[in-house]
Amino acid sequence: MISVPLPPHLVEQAREYIDGTRAPAEPRNAATVALLRPGARGPEVYLLRRQTSMAFAAGMCVFPGGGVDARDFDTDVAWAGPSRAAWAAQLGVDEPTAGALVCAAVRETFEESGVLLAGPDAGSVVADTTGADWEADRVALERRELSLTELLDRRALVLRTDLLGPWGGWLTPVFEPRRYRTWFFVAELPEGQRTRDVSTESDRVLWLPARDVVDTVDAGVLFWLPPTYCSCLEISGYDDPAATLAAAAGRQVEMFMPEIVDRDEAVLSVPPRFEAMLAEHHGRA
Numbered sequence: 001m002i003s004v005p006l007p008p009h010l011v012e013q014a015r016e017y018i019d020g021t022r023a024p025a026e027p028r029n030a031a032t033v034a035l036l037r038p039g040a041r042g043p044e045v046y047l048l049r050r051q052t053s054m055a056f057a058a059g060m061c062v063f064p065g066g067g068v069d070a071r072d073f074d075t076d077v078a079w080a081g082p083s084r085a086a087w088a089a090q091l092g093v094d095e096p097t098a099g100a101l102v103c104a105a106v107r108e109t110f111e112e113s114g115v116l117l118a119g120p121d122a123g124s125v126v127a128d129t130t131g132a133d134w135e136a137d138r139v140a141l142e143r144r145e146l147s148l149t150e151l152l153d154r155r156a157l158v159l160r161t162d163l164l165g166p167w168g169g170w171l172t173p174v175f176e177p178r179r180y181r182t183w184f185f186v187a188e189l190p191e192g193q194r195t196r197d198v199s200t201e202s203d204r205v206l207w208l209p210a211r212d213v214v215d216t217v218d219a220g221v222l223f224w225l226p227p228t229y230c231s232c233l234e235i236s237g238y239d240d241p242a243a244t245l246a247a248a249a250g251r252q253v254e255m256f257m258p259e260i261v262d263r264d265e266a267v268l269s270v271p272p273r274f275e276a277m278l279a280e281h282h283g284r285a
Contacts, residue, residue: 016175017174017175022175024174024175024179025176025177025178025179026179027171027172027179027180027181028067028068028179028180028181029067029068029097029100029101029104029180029181029182029183030065030066030067030068030104030180030181030182030183031065031066031068031101031102031104031105031108031182031183031185032062032063032064032065032066032105032108032182032183032184032185033063033064033065033105033106033108033109033164033184033185033186033187034046034063034167034184034185034186034187034231034232034235035063035064035109035113035115035187035188035189035195036186036187036188036189036235036241036244037188037189037207037241038240038241039207039209040209041209041211041212042209042210042211042236042238042239042240043209043210043235043236043238043239043240043241043244044207044208044209044210045063045207045208045209045210045213045232045235046063046064046113046189046195046205046206046207047061047062047063047205047206047207047208047228048061048062048063048064048112048113048204048205049061049062049204049205049206049222060223060224060225060228061222061223061224061228062225062228063184063228063231064108064109064111064112064113064115065104065105065108065109065112065182066104066108066111066112067104067180068097068100068101068104069104069144071103071144071147071148071149072099072100072101072103072104072107072148073096073099073100073103074103074147074148074149075096075099076149077099077103077148077149077152077159078149078152078153078157078158078159079099079158079159079161080119080121080122080158080159080160080161080162081122081159081160081161081162081163081164082161082162084096084098084099084102085098087099087101087102087161087166089252090166090250090251090252090253091166091169091183091253092169092252092253092254092255101183102159102161102164103148103159105164105183105185106118106148106159106161106164107141107148109187110129110138110141111138111141111142111198112198113195113196113198113205114129114130114134114135114138114193114194114195114196114198115129115189115190115193115194115195116129116157116190116193117159117160117161117163117164117187117190118152118157118158118159118160119157119158119160120156120157120158121158122158122160122162125160125163125190125191125193126157126190126192126193127190127191127192127193128192128193128194129193130194130196135198137151137154137155138198163187163188163190164185164186164187165185165186165187165244165245165247165248165249165251166183166184166185166248166251166252166253167184167185167186167231167234167248167251167253168183168184168227168230168231168234168253168254168256169181169182169183169184169253169254169255169256170182170184170226170227170255170256170257170258171255171256171257172257173257173258173259173260174257175260181255182227183253184227184231184253185248186235186241186244186245186248187245188241188242188245189241195207209236210232210233210235210236211232211236213228213229213232213233213236214229214232214233214236214278217229226258226270229270230270230271230274233274233277233278234274234277236277237277237280256270256271258270
């Protein structure tokens, strides 16, 4: 079994939960998107390094994403692509939750990268979101002064849910004071759009070949939560974003929660299926 050591500041905290001196927090639903672009070494992923002052995952490299909120349940949002029922079957949730997760994924991606998975119709996508007017809308969305439904209606756009692919599900371990039940998606950077360093929660953004993620862990250069690490490891097995999205088609998400496998070192488990992926990675490195 692959295991991922916890950062030192979490080790003592994990032991307190193991001893029963702390009670687990109730998890909140969340969505995150691995934004992809083609690269010479396979798919590249867009990453944010969370500020060390953040209460959750401080200093960790993550994909754009965040918690689901009430505005994401709006059924009036202009929608194109697979139905909520189809998404519910793949995500393993009811239809309202499925719709909210998809909306949260698109909203958070726009809020944290400036990339909007929407277009004038079901066959096109916005080509540029870098203007001052777009930035004003992004800030208003981030501040909850504007909903995704209002943003799309104002610009006569539809949500391109077909640009997303379901990838995985991870539940934050019981020892974290803030817990999330997170659905992971994949999406390719739309042609003409550019990512921007706009997130107030990060101190650095970067594009990195998915296959290089394991190397940064081995070298201690960057720090990753197991879900991000494992998602990148799996994505690294595909030649390009198109192949990754093809692999996501029809995928049914199963939620996994890492557990402590070594009490003394506070080592976290990840699904055993990643063992073969890691071996393959080291074989081609």
